[in-house]
Amino acid sequence: MNHKPAAMQTALSAKEMEQFEQDGYLLLRNMVPPTACEEMLSITEAHLRSAVPPLEYEADVGYPGAPASLAAPGGKTVRRLRDAYHRAACFRQWARDASLVAGLAQLFGEDVYLSLAHHNCVMTKHPDFGTATGWHRDIRYWSFTRPDLISVWLALGTENAANGGLKFIPGSHRMQIEPAQLDALDFLRPDSPDNQALFEQGITLALQQGDVVFFHSGLFHAAGKNTAASMKASVVFAYHGKSTVPIAGTKSAAAEDIFLGRPAQ
Numbered sequence: 001m002n003h004k005p006a007a008m009q010t011a012l013s014a015k016e017m018e019q020f021e022q023d024g025y026l027l028l029r030n031m032v033p034p035t036a037c038e039e040m041l042s043i044t045e046a047h048l049r050s051a052v053p054p055l056e057y058e059a060d061v062g063y064p065g066a067p068a069s070l071a072a073p074g075g076k077t078v079r080r081l082r083d084a085y086h087r088a089a090c091f092r093q094w095a096r097d098a099s100l101v102a103g104l105a106q107l108f109g110e111d112v113y114l115s116l117a118h119h120n121c122v123m124t125k126h127p128d129f130g131t132a133t134g135w136h137r138d139i140r141y142w143s144f145t146r147p148d149l150i151s152v153w154l155a156l157g158t159e160n161a162a163n164g165g166l167k168f169i170p171g172s173h174r175m176q177i178e179p180a181q182l183d184a185l186d187f188l189r190p191d192s193p194d195n196q197a198l199f200e201q202g203i204t205l206a207l208q209q210g211d212v213v214f215f216h217s218g219l220f221h222a223a224g225k226n227t228a229a230s231m232k233a234s235v236v237f238a239y240h241g242k243s244t245v246p247i248a249g250t251k252s253a254a255a256e257d258i259f260l261g262r263p264a265q
């Protein structure tokens with residue numbers, strides 16, 4: 001087993017830091033080598049084959065077009081392999097990777113923590129029964145003393161509009177949104193006139209295996225259905241800085257918060 005650092009990344013440049021600040025996301029191409037991605041992918045495929053818990057199914061998510069129940073056709077389509085961190089060493093190695101954490105420390109300007117309460121999963125999107133996700137902010141269900149977390153998305157294969165790739169509204173982490181623009185689950189309402197201009201600003205990211213996206217927990221993002229022939233898989237973890245603390249008694253405080261510090265580059 002290879003225990004060398006999973007990622008290849010030098011310190012973030014001033015321009016990259018500025019980009020994250022402005023757009024609410026930063027795309028780091030080719031950050032994780034193919035060997036590390038292939039190992040994560042083969043464990044993902046094995047855990048899907050054996051239905052290794054904890055799993056979240058499309059039927060549990062209940063988005064439009066999802067199977068109505070686990071017993072319905074496609075009901076056992078897996079949406080997330082939960083608790084990626086405890087599934088295999090390669091996921092832990094990536095989640096704690098020194099160059100990843102150093103980049104996050106630059107953006108937070110302080111010591112980094114990994115939250116196992118949120119994301120901490122392999123997102124899978126299958127053809128046929130993998131559903132689209134509406135425009136939302138990750139922070140909507142998270143409870144921290146500050147709203148400035150960063151989700152880190154690693155593409156284990158190609159991601160694009162055809163297979164349900166990520167879409168972002170650049171800069172939307174800094175936008176004031178009125179309650180009337182949101183539905184009961186805090187998704188941007190597709191029928192709100194005020195949202196139309198926002199939707200027009202949406203962009204789809206085209207990712208290749210090993211590409212990594214950092215995005216702010218206030219950034220509106222969405223993803224389409226997988227209309228391609230094969231499953232798409234992405235590893236997603238959530239991080240925060242030392243001064244952002246999960247609020248006691250909430251779901252955000254219900255799982256381990258792992259101190260990762262501030263590695264030197």
Ligand SMILES: O=C(O)CCC(=O)C(=O)O
Binds near residue numbers: 133164221
């Ligand atoms: O892959 C998708 O459908 C998007 C997932 C997502 O944005 C989320 O779970 O926060």
